[in-house]
Amino acid sequence: MNTVYMDNNATTRVAPEVVEVMLPYFSDLYGNPSSMHTFGGQVGHAVDEARGKIASLLGAGPDELIFTSCGTESDSTAILSALQSSPGKRHIVTTRVEHPAVKNLCENLDKLTGHKHKVTQLPVNSDGTLDLNLYEESLSDETAIVSAMWANNETGVIFPIKEMAEIAKSRGILFHTDAVQAVGKIPINLSQVPIDFLSLSGHKLHAPKGIGVLYVRKGTPFVPFIIGGHQEHGRRGGTENVASIVGLGKACEMAAKQMQDENTRVKGLRDKLEDGLLASIPSSLLNGHKTLRLPNTTNISFEFVEGEAILLHLDRFGICASSGSACTSGSLEPSHVMRAMGVPFTAAHGSIRLSLSVYNTEAEVDFVLEKLPPVIAQLRAMSPFWQGEHKGKTGSSQCKCSCS
Amino acid sequence: MWEYTDKVRDHFMNPRNVGEIENADGIGEVGSLACGDALKLFFKLDDAGRIADAKFKTFGCASAIASSSALTEMIKGMPLEEAEKVTNEDIAEYLGGLPKEKMHCSVMGREALEAAIAYYRGIPLPMAEGEVVCECFGVTDIEVRRAIAESNLRSVEEITNFTKAGGGCGKCHERLEELLREARHEVQQIIPDKRPTRLTNIQKIKLIEEVLGREVRPTLRKDGGDIELVDVDGDFVIVSLRGACGSCKKSQTTLKEYVEKKLREQVLDTLIVEEGK
Numbered sequence: 001m002n003t004v005y006m007d008n009n010a011t012t013r014v015a016p017e018v019v020e021v022m023l024p025y026f027s028d029l030y031g032n033p034s035s036m037h038t039f040g041g042q043v044g045h046a047v048d049e050a051r052g053k054i055a056s057l058l059g060a061g062p063d064e065l066i067f068t069s070c071g072t073e074s075d076s077t078a079i080l081s082a083l084q085s086s087p088g089k090r091h092i093v094t095t096r097v098e099h100p101a102v103k104n105l106c107e108n109l110d111k112l113t114g115h116k117h118k119v120t121q122l123p124v125n126s127d128g129t130l131d132l133n134l135y136e137e138s139l140s141d142e143t144a145i146v147s148a149m150w151a152n153n154e155t156g157v158i159f160p161i162k163e164m165a166e167i168a169k170s171r172g173i174l175f176h177t178d179a180v181q182a183v184g185k186i187p188i189n190l191s192q193v194p195i196d197f198l199s200l201s202g203h204k205l206h207a208p209k210g211i212g213v214l215y216v217r218k219g220t221p222f223v224p225f226i227i228g229g230h231q232e233h234g235r236r237g238g239t240e241n242v243a244s245i246v247g248l249g250k251a252c253e254m255a256a257k258q259m260q261d262e263n264t265r266v267k268g269l270r271d272k273l274e275d276g277l278l279a280s281i282p283s284s285l286l287n288g289h290k291t292l293r294l295p296n297t298t299n300i301s302f303e304f305v306e307g308e309a310i311l312l313h314l315d316r317f318g319i320c321a322s323s324g325s326a327c328t329s330g331s332l333e334p335s336h337v338m339r340a341m342g343v344p345f346t347a348a349h350g351s352i353r354l355s356l357s358v359y360n361t362e363a364e365v366d367f368v369l370e371k372l373p374p375v376i377a378q379l380r381a382m383s384p385f386w387q388g389e390h391k392g393k394t395g396s397s398q399c400k401c402s403c404s
Numbered sequence: 405m406w407e408y409t410d411k412v413r414d415h416f417m418n419p420r421n422v423g424e425i426e427n428a429d430g431i432g433e434v435g436s437l438a439c440g441d442a443l444k445l446f447f448k449l450d451d452a453g454r455i456a457d458a459k460f461k462t463f464g465c466a467s468a469i470a471s472s473s474a475l476t477e478m479i480k481g482m483p484l485e486e487a488e489k490v491t492n493e494d495i496a497e498y499l500g501g502l503p504k505e506k507m508h509c510s511v512m513g514r515e516a517l518e519a520a521i522a523y524y525r526g527i528p529l530p531m532a533e534g535e536v537v538c539e540c541f542g543v544t545d546i547e548v549r550r551a552i553a554e555s556n557l558r559s560v561e562e563i564t565n566f567t568k569a570g571g572g573c574g575k576c577h578e579r580l581e582e583l584l585r586e587a588r589h590e591v592q593q594i595i596p597d598k599r600p601t602r603l604t605n606i607q608k609i610k611l612i613e614e615v616l617g618r619e620v621r622p623t624l625r626k627d628g629g630d631i632e633l634v635d636v637d638g639d640f641v642i643v644s645l646r647g648a649c650g651s652c653k654k655s656q657t658t659l660k661e662y663v664e665k666k667l668r669e670q671v672l673d674t675l676i677v678e679e680g681k
Contacts, residue, residue, distance in 0.1 A: 114660075114676055116640050306440065308406075308465035312416065325465070326440040332508075332541065332564070332571030334440070345438040382422045382469070384444040384461035385437055 004364045007320040008204075009153050009181060009297060009355035015206040015254060018247045022208070025243035033240055034231065043242055050249025054213060057252040058198070059189035066214045066232045067245055071180040071201030072101040074214035075147070077225035077236070078176040078197035079105060082145035083113070085221035086174070089144035090115060095122045095130065095159075096340035101199075102147050102178055103336070118142070127289040128157035128341050136167055145174040150182035150198075154324055154337040154353055155288030156297025158186065165195040174220065180204050184255035185262055185294050196220040202244060206357070207251035211244035258358050267295035269365050270356050274298040276369040281376050287324075287343055287351055296356040299324070301347035304386040305379040310352055313375040319368055324351040346385075408466060409500035415470035420477050423459045432520030434512055439541055439568070441468045441509065445516040447479065449524075455479050455487055460516075467499075467506040474498045475513040488521055490514065491554060492566075507566045511551065537579050540572025545583060552587045560584070603672065609636050611671045616643075619670075620663055624649055631663065634680040641667060642680040655679075 005013065031040035033047050048062070055062040068074045079092070079102070094106050098121075109117045120138045124130055130148070139146070146168045151158045161177050168175040176197035182188060184205035190198065195217070202211035216222050216235070228237020255262075278284050283303040302310065307325025314321055324335035326349060333339065334348040343351065354368070380386040408416075425446035435442030441464030450456040458476040462469050474495055479487045492510035496502045502510055515531060522529045534544030551557055551566045560580045564571045570580050603611065613633060624631055629649030635642040643663065649655050656679075664677035 110640075110676075116637075116676075116678060304437070304463065306464050306468075309416070309469060312413075312466050316417070332440065332568050349437070349440045382419065382461055383463040384433070384442055385463055 001318045004317070004319045004367055006354040006356055006360065006364070006368065007322050008357040009156075009353065010322055011203045011209065012206045012357055013359060014203075014208050014247070015251060017254060018207055018250045021250045022243040022247040025246055029242075033242060034229070046246050047240055047242060050245045053249040054252045057183070057188070057256050058200075058215060059191045060215055061218060063233075064190075064215055064218055066216060066236045067240060068212040068214050068236060069210055069241070070212040071099075071178065071199050071204075072212075073225070074197075074199030074201075074212045075099075075101040075176075075178055076105055077214050078199060078216075079145060079147055080113075080225055081216075081221075081223040082174045082176065082197070083109070083117075084223040086144040089142050091118045091120070091140060091142040091144060093120045093122065093135070093138050093143055093146045093148075095124065095148055097124055097128065097152055097154075097337045098147070098149055099153055099178055099180070102149070106147070122148075124157075124340050126342050128152060128155045128287070128337070129289050129292060130159050130164075132160060132163060132167075135164060139168070139171050139173060143171070143173045145176055147176040147178065150177045150179040150188075151186070151294050152288070152337060153181050154335060155299045155341075156181070156294035156355070157288045158182070158292050158294065161195065162193045165193055169194045181294060181297075184252070184259075185296060187259060190215065190217075202248040202251065205251050205255050207248040208244050211241055211248050213248070261358055263295045266356050266358055266360065269360055269362060270296055270298055270354075272362070273354060273356075273365045273368060274300065276365075277372060280369070280373045284376075285347060287338065287341065297353065298355075299351055299353045301343060302350040302352065302376050303346045304383045305350045305376060307350055307352060309379055310350065310372075310375060313378070314368075314372065317367075317371045319371065322353050322355075324353065325349045406466070406503050406506065408470075408503070411474075411498075411500040412467060412470040412502065415473040415499065416466040419462075419469055419473040421457075421459045421473065421480075422461065424461065425457060425459050430520035430524035432516040432518065432523060434516045434519055435464070436542075437463065441465065441512060443468065443472050443512050443516045445472070445475070445513075445520045447520055447524075449484065452483075454481060454483050464509065464512075465506075467502050467509040468512060470499055471495050471502070471509040471513040472516075475517060479517065484521065484524075487517065490517060493555065504562075504565050507555070508564075508568045511547075511566055515547075537583070538567075538569035538572065538576045540576075541568040543567050543569035548580065548583050549587065552584060558584070605636065608671065609633075612636060612641060612667060612675075615666055615670045616663075620666055623662075624658075639672070639674045639676050641675050641677045643677060644680050 029043055031043045033040055033044035051062045051065055055065055092106055094102060106119045122135055148159050148164055150161050165175045175195045177195055178199045180199060180201045183200040198215040200213045203209040224235050226237050231237060231240060277300055285301050287299040287301055307323030311321060311323050324338045326332050326334050338348045338351055425448050428446040429449045430447045432445045444461045447455050447458040458480050460472040460476050462472040478498055492514040495510040495513045519529050531544055531547050534546035537543055537545050537548055547567055548563055548569050555566055557563050560570050560577050563569055563580050570577055616631060616633060621631055628647050630646035632644045632646060634644050645655050659677055659679060667675045
């Protein structure tokens, strides 16, 4: 059975070209870039070269990048650094739809640091967008840092990061963005956007898992998170993950070249998929803003059916997707993103995310368009709430989930 | 990814007895769209009082659908009195087991059956009579108590896995702990619960004042300092350092190493002492 992989916001295939440039660093070029000998030194040159390619994709300086192990480490490093470098300021502004890497960190800061913090989690509109006025009002002299994602992993909705960063800068507040989903999919030029910290993760853009980057603007105060040797100019201890760094360099170089394809062909495939599903399946609705969105992501709710059941049926056909339903999150409520957007509970449990990449083809889109509608029809046929073409009823239990 | 048994997968992919029964003798409906799963069960009795046919409609995940399908297969042919004895554990066992986080799906099956039997007999549903403990998922204390007793549950997390209670906002966790303690008390009266009892805010503040007055303040005063309690907010104890302490460079160390240590030893080990401005 062929795998139709449409879960690229979860992780991506490592590009064959990336694997190829990585291999020598496992077998022949295994030196330590910190070593004094030529054998290690040449590895150091490869790390520098990769750093340059990544910096070029972001419009940043090579010295502004710190290699980390993942996006989560980058997020933790940035936020904890900002809090330590602004003593006395204990207010953080973030949003209700952040990835757990930021959300759970902010919610547990008091326990982690032994200091009391105030965390403002900004609400979002029903289309997942952010209200800039609310954002501006939330800032105060006590605010140490703003942390807002560039693009949302579940819906693909893009936040106005440039405007937000400018407002923060004008108030002297540090600004962090989790750009894990945005990097490689939409153009980013940090010479034009005054943010202080940016997190990215290799495995979301066809590099391997286990490599991340934290961008720290030159001049921004920085306190290391992992303390050890003098690697990364003392900003992050630990021997460099050389092969993955080289791989990430290649992946960024390819992303720059494929950006056009991503925003035309891949976007076209996404739109065909989305329009096709919305047209052929009644009582289906799009989650997230129609245009202020990543080109590869679509998130659709199918009313009166449950997400995990949809995923398992798709799995039978080799189709990989994900869902914001309660059952797939391991909790009993739908995803915090769906709840923050106020997706009606008739639809919140039946949301499906399909996220594409440059490797997807039109044939695959056609395959999903053929297989998904009957799955929904089959599940609806056994749903006590579905009553043919007209809207179903919603049951009469005492249930009062926060999604409703 | 959930680890489902082949039997769960089979009953999910090829559910038995999907549909409705016209003029059914018993109809039981549990759950709702908001809750994320719901089951409507129908049965028809034959002249001898046996379940001649059973059908269902389910909204929910794979294990909810599989549990419904399994339930209808199990009860077909059973006299009503026997069907009444089917438990959620029986449903899970029939399916070769369910992931522990999914046990509530089997509980839903059993409750639908109970509701259908109550409908047939024209009596109110016993489960709905209790006090609603979990508002998020509408779970009563009777349901929770029964799950604790029958499935030998030992933690709030397990209660959530089986009944969904406590899986939403979390406000009922304290009440669930209480129900656990009550149940435990009945079973193991011999072993006393040695954990400290919970402090009310007033008790906490009084105790903190007492420790500050008895031990901390006299020590600080020896060095010309003093301390005042400003506020208590959950685990956070806000104090103000006075006199020589106010200007002492080591005051932060005093606060954490001495004051906080004393309070943690004698009041609550989760307290965090901070200096108010």
